[in-house]
Amino acid sequence: MGLRCSHGAFDASYSAFNRFRKFVLTSIGGSYPPHELEDLDSDRWYWDTDRPFNSETHKGLKEFLCHSDCDDEISPEMCKVVADDLEAILPYIETLEEKEKASGQLLARGGYVQVTKDFIAGCREAHRKNEPLEFL
Template sequence: MGLDTSHNAFHGAYSSFNRFRKVVAEAAGGSYPPHKDENMDKENWYWDSSYSKEANPGLYEFFNHSDCDGEISPEMCVKVADELEKLLPRIEELSKGTDGGGHIARDGGFVEVTKRFITGCRSAAGENEPLIFG
């Protein structure tokens, strides 16, 4: 069992997708559960105060989206891709020395997984189709 998205954006275990979101959150100056800091709410994710739902709707969608069903609209896919792309240098810096394990390692590490997700989002948007999670 795991997450399979359309447009070849992500295929792997739910735990791998969670690790992917954790590194993206860290790149955005935040944390995605489970948190290293046990005082953080186990149900919520965090990002740096310079980010907001209004200024970063793509990342907000990425962090809040179900990991097992639903879809991201073509318009939102563009925003997700653009905002993830801006984080690539920081993701590369954070992931040095680790392959990410499991399906992340299989797919080339966090940078390659991020690039693949970006490409999948752009592909969905270019075809005017939603990115489907299933």
């Protein structure tokens, strides 16, 4: 059993989606569970508000990182915001992938950069069609 998002945004295991989100947040200096530091709450993700990308200025990244990964959807309007924010950090994802290569299902789908581009494309298509991006 795995996670499939509509509009071709994502199709792999739940654990692969978790690794994907962890990688995205790590690329901009954040920490997504499971954390390397044991004193961080395993039910929360951390994002340095002093950095140029934070949950107040980038609502799309917050939506992507906090969104339930099952049986839910992202509105067409928010899909555009998510796509814009992910596109803005793509250079950070590319830089980190040069150091940390994807494995397993994420590698089979082209690596972190390609998976990010696919998620962006799925969000853009959902927005263009005025349809929610569904997590199935």
